Amino acid sequence: MEERPALKVERMRAEEVRKRLRALGLLDSRYRPRVEGGYVLFPIVEGRDTARICRELGCEPTRAFFERRFTKPRTLREALKDTVPRNLHQFIPSSFDLIGSVAVIEIPPGLRHYERVIGEALMEVYPRVETVLAKEGGTHGAYRIRGLRVIAGTGRTETIYREHGCIYYLDMMKTFFNPRMSGERIRVASQVKPGEYVVDMFAGVGPFAVLIARRQPSARVLAVEINPDAYRFLVRNIQENGVSGRVEAMGGDVRQVLRDVEDRFDRAIMDLPFSAINYLDLALKATKERAMIHLYHVEEGEDASEKAVEKAIRESERHGFKVEVKAVREVMEVAPKRFIIALDLVKSG
Numbered sequence: 001m002e003e004r005p006a007l008k009v010e011r012m013r014a015e016e017v018r019k020r021l022r023a024l025g026l027l028d029s030r031y032r033p034r035v036e037g038g039y040v041l042f043p044i045v046e047g048r049d050t051a052r053i054c055r056e057l058g059c060e061p062t063r064a065f066f067e068r069r070f071t072k073p074r075t076l077r078e079a080l081k082d083t084v085p086r087n088l089h090q091f092i093p094s095s096f097d098l099i100g101s102v103a104v105i106e107i108p109p110g111l112r113h114y115e116r117v118i119g120e121a122l123m124e125v126y127p128r129v130e131t132v133l134a135k136e137g138g139t140h141g142a143y144r145i146r147g148l149r150v151i152a153g154t155g156r157t158e159t160i161y162r163e164h165g166c167i168y169y170l171d172m173m174k175t176f177f178n179p180r181m182s183g184e185r186i187r188v189a190s191q192v193k194p195g196e197y198v199v200d201m202f203a204g205v206g207p208f209a210v211l212i213a214r215r216q217p218s219a220r221v222l223a224v225e226i227n228p229d230a231y232r233f234l235v236r237n238i239q240e241n242g243v244s245g246r247v248e249a250m251g252g253d254v255r256q257v258l259r260d261v262e263d264r265f266d267r268a269i270m271d272l273p274f275s276a277i278n279y280l281d282l283a284l285k286a287t288k289e290r291a292m293i294h295l296y297h298v299e300e301g302e303d304a305s306e307k308a309v310e311k312a313i314r315e316s317e318r319h320g321f322k323v324e325v326k327a328v329r330e331v332m333e334v335a336p337k338r339f340i341i342a343l344d345l346v347k348s349g
């Protein structure tokens with residue numbers, strides 16, 4: 001038995017109140033309602049409007065002991081089956097991101113009203129999750145920080161994330177991080193050959209740079225990051241993963257950092273999809289002949305890949321360089337018909 005916020009109502013009105021609570025997303029389905037004398041006690045989710053709703057329902061908010069339901073739900077949908085009305089079940093998201101103790105989910109407009117119970121349900125299905133964040137708007141500004149709002153849990157957004165055997169400290173509210181890029185990171189890191197000198201131009205908290213250094217101990221990486229918070233985590237992650245001697249972190253604008261650099265790197269990673277192409281000249285200047293450039297670029301439409309290739313070639317030529325396109329991949333859809341395209345370009349003149 002656990003002591004939980006509760007609502008006490010006469011038995012006669014119990015069914016009506018249960019329906020209302022459910023419709024309002026206030027019923028806490030993790031616990032079993034309980035009958036006590038002529039009353040029913042409902043376990044409820046506490047929120048800013050709980051007191052007002054109780055008054056409206058003519059019930060008494062209180063605390064009571066409840067038995068936890070025996071079976072733990074395995075999916076979000078299962079966890080919400082009693083708290084979200086059936087006609088809305090179709091909108092319950094089937095995907096979300098789990099980044100250590102933080103979950104990030106997109107709440108469809110039809111379920112805004114239920115975001116609190118959705119958050120609680122996620123924490124129930126994934127006991128490691130201590131904060132649930134809802135996406136709000138896109139990613140903003142040069143630091144690419146995502147609009148996020150706490151909908152459940154402690155509100156702590158700093159966390160530890162593990163990927164490909166590396167460990168990353170990060171804060172979802174202060175730094176950019178996308179676990180869906182994990183496949184790209186291993187794809188790129190696997191191509192790095194012994195002795196390479198790599199520049200990670202938009203390093204974030206370091207998931208490309210650290211992975212490369214871990215997998216290819218004789219490679220060296222220069223990791224550049226402009227957001228002071230992300231830079232702080234980058235420095236820490238380099239230490240935590242034991243790659244201090246091989247990854248050098250530089251804080252600041254990559255244009256400044258590489259200002260006087262020419263023909264130095266064997267490989268460049270350009271993971272700033274909305275504007276990396278504007279830095280292609282810098283990458284071409286800073287790399288050696290035959291170097292590989294991994295350019296991430298956002299493009300729209302059915303022919304997004306073709307457009308990305310054309311733009312990269314045109315942009316290179318405009319600055320007096322030639323590139324060969326070695327690979328083109330659609331990495332993910334960031335909005336309807338809007339894709340992040342990964343281009344592997346070889347500097348060839």
Ligand code: SAH
Nearest residue numbers: 142143176202203204225226227253254271
């Ligand atoms: N590669 C990382 C981060 C990608 S997001 C990852 O996989 O997680 C892009 C990052 O580039 C952000 O952290 C942003 O702060 C940084 N950035 C943006 N403009 C920059 C610039 N001009 N110079 C250096 N870093 C920049």
